[in-house]
Amino acid sequence: MNFAPHTEDEIVEMLSAIGATSLDELFDQIPVDVRLQKPLDIADGISEMEIVADLRAHSVKNRDLDELICFAGGGAYDHYIPSLVWALAGRSEFYTSYTPYQPELSQGILQVLFEFQSLICELTGLEVSNASLYDGATALVEAVHMAVGAGRTRVLVSDGVDPRMVDTLRSYGRGEGFRLEVYAGSHPDVTPDVACVVVAHPNVYGVLEPVREHFGAAHDGGARAIQVFDPMSLGVLAPPGELGADIAVAEGQPLGNFLNYGGPYLGLIAARMDDVRRMPGRIVGETVDVEGTPGYVLTLQAREQHIRREKANSNICTNQTLMAIAATIYLGWLGPSGLQELGHQCSSRAAYAAAQLTSIPGVTLALPDKPFFKEFALRLPRDPRGVIDALVERGFLAGVPMALSDEEVLLVAVTERRTRSEIDAFAAAMQDALVGP
Amino acid sequence: MNFAPHTEDEIVEMLSAIGATSLDELFDQIPVDVRLQKPLDIADGISEMEIVADLRAHSVKNRDLDELICFAGGGAYDHYIPSLVWALAGRSEFYTSYTPYQPELSQGILQVLFEFQSLICELTGLEVSNASLYDGATALVEAVHMAVGAGRTRVLVSDGVDPRMVDTLRSYGRGEGFRLEVYAGSHPDVTPDVACVVVAHPNVYGVLEPVREHFGAAHDGGARAIQVFDPMSLGVLAPPGELGADIAVAEGQPLGNFLNYGGPYLGLIAARMDDVRRMPGRIVGETVDVEGTPGYVLTLQAREQHIRREKANSNICTNQTLMAIAATIYLGWLGPSGLQELGHQCSSRAAYAAAQLTSIPGVTLALPDKPFFKEFALRLPRDPRGVIDALVERGFLAGVPMALSDEEVLLVAVTERRTRSEIDAFAAAMQDALVGP
Amino acid sequence: MTGGPVTGAPIRTQGAEASTGTIMSRSVPGRRASSFARLEVPSAPVPTAFTRAGSPRLPEVSEIDLVRHYTGLSQRNYGLDTGFYPLGSCTMKYNPKVAEEIAALPGFRRTHPLQPDGTVQGTLEVLWRLERALCALTGMARATLQPPAGACGEMTGLLMMRAYHADHGGGRTKVLIPDSAHGTNPASVRLAGFDVVGVPSDARGLVDVEALAKLVDDQVAGLMLTNPNTLGLFEEEIERITELVHGVGGLVYYDGANLNAIMGHCRPGDMGFDIVHINTHKTFATPHGGGGPGAGPVGVVERLEPYLPTPVVARTDTGFGWDRDRPRSIGKLHGYNGNIGVLVRAYAYVFAHGADGLKSVSELASLNANYLAALVRDDFPTAFPGRPMHEFVATAKPLKDRTGVRAMDVAKRLIDLGYHPSTVYFPLVVEEAMMVEPTETETKATLEGYAGALHQAAEEARADPDVLRRAPVTTPVRRLDEARAARQLKLRW
């Protein structure tokens, strides 16, 4: 398979126009010593029907979520994606274009991103959003980067923040030179060298946090308050802006994006207008053209790497625009009342599932006194990983194993997709697995 | 689920604008006696995610051709469909439009259909094509209808024509008043009341027919010569126009259309220019606009039902345009050399499969002396239907049962998709099934 | 322009560079997009006696050539997804994306028509359930899903009529059709071997029942009717009509093109119809595909059931299967079993809406039509006084009388104003007809936008009719010379 359109005759004509006698001659600048003398150690090319057959064969070795009923979450959720989302986001004028460097040819992308920014502001109750980051974890990195500086290099992270996010933050921190400390409870000790306090709400155990307490402490200490949120909760939960967050970040996958075994996902970030010049990545703004017609452009580019180089806020260039398009369309599909109904469905179905599962002997809520949204942690009489495997045999993806203090619990997530009969079957299978071998 | 956008408020406003007080009032013209007093006996509506779950559950009860390796043909074939075909034919500007009654808004569809007509003419070696018919069988009905008239009402059909086509022809013949006779051999007796001679080449058993002999007889008797062809064969087989056909028809499904359990398919028809005014259905022609810019329109509409009503050539209105678009793109993907390679691959793989299968004790070619293209008839030591079922158990769709004189044979079709290892596995499974229970 | 935001837009104006030749203009000898697996079996060409000498002139292009060419052509086409598309009698309602996703499931799309019944139980059950729902909706006893479009459904119905009469004395030669009928009706009648007898309309635009009474006799095989009729008006004397035909032993055929008007409110079966076809591409929103495919299931009352095409889906102890043992059947009307992929979409539509949703569809379709009729009435009065249902037929005759501007000119001007115009010049019984079917999926604002554009066109007609006669000017091509197309036939490259 090869998409180059050249015929032999054309190659000859073109070579002669450039004064070369062979294609090989085009590589004459490469020193002989470094020229590859043998074929690459990759098989020779195959036809389209063969590559499809190969990858289809691989794909069916996976057990996908059409096959396993999904109660796994941990930041990535099996919400329903209406067909129109990808019927539209999948239009090739969108997905085969690139960063809108020529705005006159890119009003489509630019306007969708403007709408996306608006929606994220509306969701979060904050004032400014960008046009996407890689994912939730790297969005948190960028948020912390916005906060760090001028003598403030300590980063206090609540122990309810997803450890995958904390790990990612730690990796970047090695370069960016901030120090990361995890704290328990809701009253971090915010000294003047603290850049920010990071709280997840709902937290990684699904629990609703007393966010205002954390953020009160942050603000009292002059630090920025950063919230990790779940966009699907914001029809029913008070938005970060209202809870005192200065910056809010999230994994935006649930907004119309497929689970894709982890990516491509969508990093969301929103902040207060004061911080607009510290924001990372692309930002779209509205303006007018020479005739006064409204239109959209990339703006505040002086923040970015292609202009500011080593002084840029962030090194991000290619982002996750296509996922932002999907999120925009998805949120339009939901609408405000749909977002609210979604939240209510999730919390109700999760509560039902928790009740059914904890009626199994030996299964209890790991955090029994805490309110939760759509995910909750179970203490099981057996190792959660073994239980997960046993439930795969029974057709369920039971959840995600997660450390809680020094034990391992099972995180169970319940979206609007999970029907009562699926939940009942899941509870029965869990019971069966726990008594079984 | 409901796609109507009306809010309660809007309904009230709109009702008042038309001077009605309730939606029910809009149905006042319906006599009370015939008004339905109870709800329809259909369940109440469900959400998108529920209808998807319902139909997905149904779909997985089928054993599809990603699961069963397909050697079935009988007019519908498992050729490879390159991804670009439906990525393009599936663009919503195409599939959500209708018959191009307003050509200024429909140059896209019109031009594709013009290209389609051109391609069908090129394939068949004939002069005029229309913009699609329902399927191969109804295309044959239309072709016969073109030939019947003025004292010529007998239709001679070679016994190599697919019985499904013959049955369909017979049904329509009851209304259109032609008489259908099936003949054996290649020298039909063409008396002056014969309207046409119909020959399939390759025929239903996959066999290459001495078409010129059939058509010589037809023309000697003043009848029209109609060929049923396989579009996938025309890279390697002489085209109908060259073989003497006056009208050629085919099932166009293999040209980039999915098997779809039998439809939507694509009826192809091509004829000589003399017959253009007898052609059924839409025909696109090139013309110019008021400024001299070339463009396309539906033409010769005076043939059609919406103008000519009971004197129309055909009653067809909605046709299979979308399938014609797919066929156009597919043929562009193939190109002339691809079409030829395709034919060569099919005949080679079929020959190999025939050799492997007939090396199984008791399995022989049912028509051993006849050359074939991509399909062939096997005589089996057991009832073909039972063998098909046994091979389904083994992961193969073994073929199609077909009557040949008074026995039943198995038609095996081999497309370019069937690899040597699939064929070998199929032969092994067949052997196993024939010795097994 | 008045009346709310515009939903559609004309296809882009053609710049000097936008003109495109056919795909052949991109062809370069030796270029090719396709590739195949290496031939790993012995080469076995067909015998030389059969081989093709030359090569057909197919394009020689790369994938990117194909992608750009057909993407570009798609952008020169206006679809429902582009904007409002109020073609009367065509029910151009929103085509749900979910139906496309469902029909593309491999379990549906990748199944062979001749697979054993045991391997397609899912599809067979879908067809069986759809048949039951269509019967419930129309008040019929059984249905065939085989006809691939409405016209074929008509043929199916008429052949059943023929077979029924043949079994009941025979000798009936005539089928009655109102003068407002769609062209496929008379065409089908003739192809089914009957003579067409026209039934006049009365001053209300309804069947002239007195005239009908005079036309019915024992030569009449049946009557074909759509109700509401093509004027969007309900045949208020429908019971009398069907009784008249039944009285002489005839059958009554319901052309389902306008079923969108009455779902859940009344049923053809209850009105006395014996045969009903449904256009899934209308009522159930399966995409029109630029001209097709559709599907035209046909329901019948009990006594016609033996004549249904072969095969029909049967439910047995062991599951679902095709019943081919039907001695009185009219036979096959399609090479396989119809446009299954379309029927799957129809199933999704019917069961997602459900009884309540379908009923509401018809209510809102009528509401939209009546609202739009009211908005445009001053410039374009409806042709007949009755309250229309899901569509209305207005007339540009007053405008033409005053300004000379014709319905076609108004239509072309609408294109420049961003809309696909309605059907024009049909039904034939109305002069300068504009047959408008907005469907229930359009918003109030869209209707107001369209009404605004119609009003603007009418004003312009009065002020400067040339604006309309010159239209459209914003499209890739302007008005095309259809006479030349038919005279200097150029039908291929």
Next chain:
Amino acid sequence: MTGGPVTGAPIRTQGAEASTGTIMSRSVPGRRASSFARLEVPSAPVPTAFTRAGSPRLPEVSEIDLVRHYTGLSQRNYGLDTGFYPLGSCTMKYNPKVAEEIAALPGFRRTHPLQPDGTVQGTLEVLWRLERALCALTGMARATLQPPAGACGEMTGLLMMRAYHADHGGGRTKVLIPDSAHGTNPASVRLAGFDVVGVPSDARGLVDVEALAKLVDDQVAGLMLTNPNTLGLFEEEIERITELVHGVGGLVYYDGANLNAIMGHCRPGDMGFDIVHINTHKTFATPHGGGGPGAGPVGVVERLEPYLPTPVVARTDTGFGWDRDRPRSIGKLHGYNGNIGVLVRAYAYVFAHGADGLKSVSELASLNANYLAALVRDDFPTAFPGRPMHEFVATAKPLKDRTGVRAMDVAKRLIDLGYHPSTVYFPLVVEEAMMVEPTETETKATLEGYAGALHQAAEEARADPDVLRRAPVTTPVRRLDEARAARQLKLRW
């Protein structure tokens, strides 16, 4: 216009009616597209202490509103499928449709990142095989597939550099970067905690090796380079360069943005590079998505392998699995395991092309760039004399000197002539730079068409420069006021 058919076309001209507000302009209180299953479990709202008071202002629209709005917006956007898109450094080659079909298979698309390894053996094997192929292609020992784009790949590489030096004495603070480098390079260097030291170019547009020799010292952690460089020129003294850096104990990083130039001809590993990132959205044609997603796998030589991000795919007796037991790893760079959906597409590209296909890709990419450079040379000479590889940087400086018209004006005029212009004003080392990367998937006719348009623009610049300064005039909007956008910030509704 000269030189063959036009492949692209500008986005449609905006008529009075085509102007569109945001989706909010379609919003009507109470309207809604979404629906859910009936809640068949007890209602359990979140505790009131946590609930949201008001409602966010999301649009209240129907499906048809959404479909028309976003279909319309897509038509206001130019993509590769619309036409030629020769953005230098971006490798805008044809995105195979087959890769989209493959990535949408439920086995890939519908899997959760935290599923047990045993349930995703297909994907893990795909990742493992892809990693092997990338190592073969670049001459590296192992690779991580985790970075979601090139810039993150840079960060990954630099953090590994940091960790490596920390294990080997530490204390290195500087990273060298040529002045022609892409902006992400210096930005990443800073974020990784190093100082940027610029390396000047010489008269050939290559690294000034003498200058480099003076810059290397034991403070140098490494050098970042792309080769061919952003001018499309191969660093002919590459061995000397890598030796110089290695000589002081530094590491050499290969920015893979330009890998499309050399596949199968030479390998970064053989040139002495220690770390290589690849942009799958460039070299392997995964769609750019209007700005993303991409993927930025990073390969390393043996001695850096311990530092690769966690986890990496391992092959064991029982199958494939994630190896998380990597004590010296720099850790995680992405919340899960990277842009898997993109990597699946990359796999399809790599293995469909194979060794022979990839080699040919680079040959034809160079051929296209050289051919186009030759065609436009008279008006727009290349900035440096050397033979470019897969892209070339021309300059509009002579034209500007003569006519005052700038590269940006030429770019805007190209839009009116039907093309997406090349990158302009990058790399910074060239005045009035036009950085053109045609890629191998474009046809000779397309290149000639683009050259013709450039020539026309140059002629116009000489005859009537205002034509260029006014451009574009065929687009939905004309030149936009960027200063105003930054001054009067309007970043949301």
